[in-house]
Amino acid sequence: xxxxxxxxxxxxxxxxxxxxxxxxxxxxxxxxxxxxxxxxxxxxxxxxxxxxxxxxxxxxxxxxxxxxxxxxxxxxxxxxxxxxxxxxxxxxxxxxxxxxxxxxxxxxxxxxxxxxxxxxxxxxxxxxxxxxxxxxxxxxxxxxxxxxxxxxxxxxxxxxxxxxxxxxxxxxxxxxxxxxxxxxxxxxxxxxxxxxxxxxxxxxxxxxxxxxxxxxxxxxxxxxxxxxxxxxxxxxxxxxxxxxxxxxxxxxxxxxxxxxxxxxxxxxxxxxxxxxxxxxxxxx
Amino acid sequence: xxxxxxxxxxxxxxxxxxxxxxxxxxxxxxxxxxxxxxxxxxxxxxxxxxxxxxxxxxxxxxxxxxxxxxxxxxxxxxxxxxxxxxxxxxxxxxxxxxxxxxxxxxxxxxxxxxxxxxxxxxxxxxxxxxxxxxxxxxxxxxxxxxxxxxxxxxxxxxxxxxxxxxxxxxxxxxxxxxxxxxxxxxxxxxxxxxxxxxxxxxxxxxxxxxxxxxxxxxxxxxxxxxxxxxxxxxxxxxxxxxxxxxxxxxxxxxxxxxxxxxxxxxxxxxxxxxxxxxxxxxxxxxxxxxxxxxxxxxxxxxxxxxxxxxxxxxxxxxxxxxxxxxxxxxxxxxxxxxxxxxxxx
Ligand SMILES: Nc1ncnc2c1ncn2[C@@H]1O[C@H](COP(=O)(O)OP(=O)(O)OP(=O)(O)O)[C@@H](O)[C@H]1O
Ligand SMILES: [Mg+2]
Numbered sequence: 001x002x003x004x005x006x007x008x009x010x011x012x013x014x015x016x017x018x019x020x021x022x023x024x025x026x027x028x029x030x031x032x033x034x035x036x037x038x039x040x041x042x043x044x045x046x047x048x049x050x051x052x053x054x055x056x057x058x059x060x061x062x063x064x065x066x067x068x069x070x071x072x073x074x075x076x077x078x079x080x081x082x083x084x085x086x087x088x089x090x091x092x093x094x095x096x097x098x099x100x101x102x103x104x105x106x107x108x109x110x111x112x113x114x115x116x117x118x119x120x121x122x123x124x125x126x127x128x129x130x131x132x133x134x135x136x137x138x139x140x141x142x143x144x145x146x147x148x149x150x151x152x153x154x155x156x157x158x159x160x161x162x163x164x165x166x167x168x169x170x171x172x173x174x175x176x177x178x179x180x181x182x183x184x185x186x187x188x189x190x191x192x193x194x195x196x197x198x199x200x201x202x203x204x205x206x207x208x209x210x211x212x213x214x215x216x217x218x219x220x221x222x223x224x225x226x227x228x229x230x231x232x233x234x235x236x237x238x239x240x241x242x243x244x245x246x247x248x249x250x251x252x253x254x255x256x257x258x259x260x261x262x263x264x265x266x267x268x269x270x271x272x273x274x275x276x277x278x279x280x281x282x283x284x
Numbered sequence: 285x286x287x288x289x290x291x292x293x294x295x296x297x298x299x300x301x302x303x304x305x306x307x308x309x310x311x312x313x314x315x316x317x318x319x320x321x322x323x324x325x326x327x328x329x330x331x332x333x334x335x336x337x338x339x340x341x342x343x344x345x346x347x348x349x350x351x352x353x354x355x356x357x358x359x360x361x362x363x364x365x366x367x368x369x370x371x372x373x374x375x376x377x378x379x380x381x382x383x384x385x386x387x388x389x390x391x392x393x394x395x396x397x398x399x400x401x402x403x404x405x406x407x408x409x410x411x412x413x414x415x416x417x418x419x420x421x422x423x424x425x426x427x428x429x430x431x432x433x434x435x436x437x438x439x440x441x442x443x444x445x446x447x448x449x450x451x452x453x454x455x456x457x458x459x460x461x462x463x464x465x466x467x468x469x470x471x472x473x474x475x476x477x478x479x480x481x482x483x484x485x486x487x488x489x490x491x492x493x494x495x496x497x498x499x500x501x502x503x504x505x506x507x508x509x510x511x512x513x514x515x516x517x518x519x520x521x522x523x524x525x526x527x528x529x530x531x532x533x534x535x536x537x538x539x540x541x542x543x544x545x546x547x548x549x550x551x552x553x554x555x556x557x558x559x560x561x562x563x564x565x566x567x568x569x570x571x572x573x574x575x576x577x578x579x580x581x582x583x584x585x586x587x588x589x590x591x592x593x594x595x596x597x598x599x600x601x602x603x604x605x606x607x608x609x610x611x612x613x614x615x616x617x618x619x620x621x622x623x624x625x626x627x628x629x
Contacts, residue, residue: 174366174368176364176366176368177368177370179335179355179362179364179368180362180364180368180369180370180433181370181381181385182335182354182355182356183333183334183335183355183356183358183360183361183362183434184356184381184382184385184433184434184436184437185356185357185382185385185386185437186356186381186382186385187356187385190385194381194384194385195370198370198372198373199371199372201372277372
């Protein structure tokens with residue numbers, strides 16, 4: 001229960017788990033080839049720019065707005081997914097209702113669907129004459145070709161991340177924990193709030209981080225519904241593509257580098273939070 | 285608080301986990317539920333706690349119907365076999381949980397809650413662990429924290445499901461003694477489940493022996509050991525030697541050999557039950573004899589495998605005798621049960 005199977009390098013003590021050197025070497029090589037080298041290329045490309053040029057590009061109004069739209073909406077969408085995803089997970093795991101398996105399968109659709117298909121489907125659904133767009137338009141709400149459309153597309157593609165990370169943890173949660181709470185006099189709400197939710201926090205944070213990362217990087221499904229008006233509904237990945245099509249490669253990579261750094265920082269924070277939550281709940 | 289169970293039945297699908305259980309538990313008693321795996325002990329405990337509902341029968345506390353109240357309203361403290369501690373809370377918060385979730389109107393203030401938790405941690409002698417998380421405790425410590433948590437709200441009944449099941453023999457012994465003295469101190473009506481007979485006999489005032497969803501016998505540890513009511517109890521508690529016999533008109537036959545003992549209330553094919561240490565080897569003859577097959581000696585006793593001829597078949601029994609009369613492999617000996625019971629098949 002205490003030894004969690006973690007082997008620390010350089011602890012000066014021979015560990016019992018063999019193959020540390022081999023797996024560590026493979027891990028580092030693999031991560032380098034797949035992730036680090038391409039990223040290094042990205043950074044190198046930006047060095048074609050002087051610092052002033054770099055600063056100019058990334059602080060231009062259009063870039064800043066695109067970044068704000070991408071990160072802000074992605075964060076909001078991840079929050080919505082966190083809340084709604086938890087509710088969906090709860091229903092899927094805790095209740096038996098007709099069609100449960102079908103709903104369970106539906107959750108994966110945003111994973112599987114080509115993003116362009118999702119984008120086109122959402123656009124036609126929310127267009128002024130679409131099934132949902134028409135009634136919403138009557139209420140004066142315009143979704144397609146506005147930031148709201150981007151938001152909805154980001155929610156759409158993010159939901160499976162929350163559901164699929166939290167689901168197994170909730171399934172494995174010991175029912176005796178809840179019975180203990182009930183027998184100690186806690187009502188249903190207190191049990192959920194004080195016992196179940198805290199046990200799910202690490203998984204919820206992971207789900208949130210994944211949904212957020214995916215939404216920040218999402219391109220295919222967003223550009224169809226976004227309208228892509230500079231400064232209003234233009235996401236950062238689209239701006240990068242635009243710069244590329246204008247052959248302004250250095251500009252494109254500069255924006256990419258900023259996205260990378262911000263995303264990395266946010267994920268780092270979430271990781272720390274997760275680590276903190278997990279060490280408070282030592283794993284069995 | 286007295287507990288009265290009347291004709292409790294509980295089915296899981298077609299399987300009867302509890303089949304007409306009647307039991308009265310007196311105020312302040314420390315009762316052991318003893319039985320083999322799957323006999324329905326946990327199910328019965330959960331029904332008393334309100335974590336499960338019977339399909340038939342009544343549960344009453346102090347003469348009042350308990351079934352119309354949920355688990356949280358029964359004032360029952362439940363200690364789970366695997367502790368079920370809240371892993372994300374410190375030991376302190378685990379124990380405080382029951383006090384913190386009370387409705388605001390009757391909830392104590394923070395200072396009283398702290399004092400009460402401190403008191404309980406002192407009671408289980410683990411106040412120095414207050415700031416640890418359950419994952420950082422040993423099994424025995426977790427068990428005691430689970431007990432402290434259950435006691436925090438001053439339950440009127442304490443239920444423990446195999447409280448020492450997951451612990452090693454030495455810790456079990458310690459905790460057993462500790463539970464007994466704790467019970468003497470707080471004197472709350474308690475029921476604990478075990479499938480360890482030694483534990484039941486040593487700790488409890490009264491023992492309930494269960495098998496296949498039914499109660500086989502209720503009695504003091506001495507009663508169930510010395511006067512088992514059924515063949516099952518005789519076989520389950522203590523070490524028994526069992527021989528197939530036939531009873532006709534009060535006379536007992538083993539195969540075609542009559543035995544010089546009587547069995548007034550039984551008839552037909554039966555089993556003769558003798559405690560292992562009650563089977564004597566000696567001169568006195570009741571007509572039961574067997575061939576010594578194998579002898580092992582340790583300490584003050586020798587243990588022998590003896591083949592008894594019963595009809596055409598041989599039955600191999602294991603007995604304990606003092607070493608002053610040395611047994612030799614191959615010799616035929618007279619067997620004489622000092623005390624015995626005969627149960628019809
Ligand atoms: N939720 C359930 N669904 C189906 N069958 C169950 C359920 N709970 C218990 N049973 C069955 O009821 C019987 C009694 O179970 P119970 O847990 O009361 O046994 P026990 O005496 O506590 O055994 P052990 O000593 O192994 O804990 C078992 O055969 C078990 O398989
Ligand atoms: Mg059990």
